[in-house]
Amino acid sequence: MRLAFRPFFLLAALFSVASLLVWLGFWHGSILLRPYGGLVFWHQHEMLFGFAASVVAGFLLTAVRNWTGLPSLSGAPLMGLVVLWLLGRVLMAFPLDLPGWLLLAVDLAFLPVVAIVMARLVITAKRWRNLIFIPVLLLFATANLAMHLGVIQGDAELIRQAAYLAVLLITLMMTVVGGRVIGMFTANRLGRTKPEPIALLEGVTLASTAGVVVLQLIIMLDVAIPASLIGGVMLLAALANTVRMARWGGLHSWREPLLWGLHGSYVCIPLGLIMWVLALMGLIRTELAIHALTIGGMGAMMLAMMARVSLGHTGRPIRTLPGMGVALGLMLIAALVRSPVLAIFPQITHWTYTLSIIFWCVAYAIFLVHYTWPLMQARVDGQDG
DSSP, rough: OOHHHHOOOOOOOHHHHHHHHHOOOOEEEEOOOOOOOOOHHHHHHHIEEEEEEEEHHHHHHHHHHHHHHSOEEEOHHHHHHHHHHHHHHHHHHOOOTHHHHHHHHHHHHHHHHHHHHHHHHHHHHHHHHGGGHHHHEEEHHHHHHHHHHHHHHTTHHHHHHHHHHHHHHHHHHHHHHHHHHHHHHHHOOOOOOOOOOOOOHHHHHHHHHHHHHHHHHHTTTTOOOOOOHHHHHHHHHHHHHHHHHHTTGGGGGTTTTHHHHHHHHHHHHHHHHHHHHHHHTTSSSSHHHHHHIIIIIIIIIHHHHHHHHHHHHOOOOOOOOHHHHHHHHHHHHHHHHHIIHHHHHHGGGHHHHHHHHHHHHHHHHHHHHHHHHHHHHHHSOOOOO
């Protein structure tokens, strides 16, 4: 087995479609599965620690080879990591009356293993800039642990706050990775000059986004924090991300879906944070902000990045394949329907849920149609990857 993006991108796309079809059935009154923790918990947990964790692992374990110049996980060790991820998904869906601590142990092991592999390569190569991903991955694993403990203890509030932490950690990773590549991809593809990063702006963006994560961690640990404090930090992070994003030339990318998909997904970061502040003020439900970050940010950015990485790392020209613009558009529409539109028109909840699920499934099905075969084949240029 070659680099990690191949199995994990393919499995993530397949898993997201299958799990959301189960969720669609549940939303329409059909119980197709009796998973660990119940279907509501399973949906929350598996979109974060099944789908998103798979994409994160595939991306980071592939990118770390470029960052460090050292061989990344491949062959039998990579197969072992894939089996570990799959075992977690199977046991979460079909718990077989196994004790909660056993499911916890199997499911929890995946992210620390990814962090250990990343840490070994980054430290060996002394690429300290990339060390940021190690504590983020370990905190991501901590959020997973807390969600499991919430099920075992019957603590719904712990489950909720741990899920919020996981969403914000993914948002932080999107901020870090997006800041590194979106401006560069845009400049390279459009023949424009890449804007030089402004050190102060970069620092404020990353520090404020990380600050939101830290405050949410404290809240998860059941320490009271004034809503005005976390709301203020969220607003700062939203503003900084907006100014940062505006410098990348997104308005010039309208002819290139793989570019505007990335820019559109990044827009959902400040959008989701601003909506979260509105939720703290009691004006809307928090889950609307969560879905702006998860569908529009996470779902769309991961789709665009997987499409791009899967071409580049299989030796193929980086171009928008037929239908991928539709797929990315569907993801962004799904986010708008599920978050801002539903916030304005709460009476159409049933149909907005249905449409957002269907749009996601169609978008990722389009990805699978184009990329399943390339992800299973050797590079076309004969190189390793």
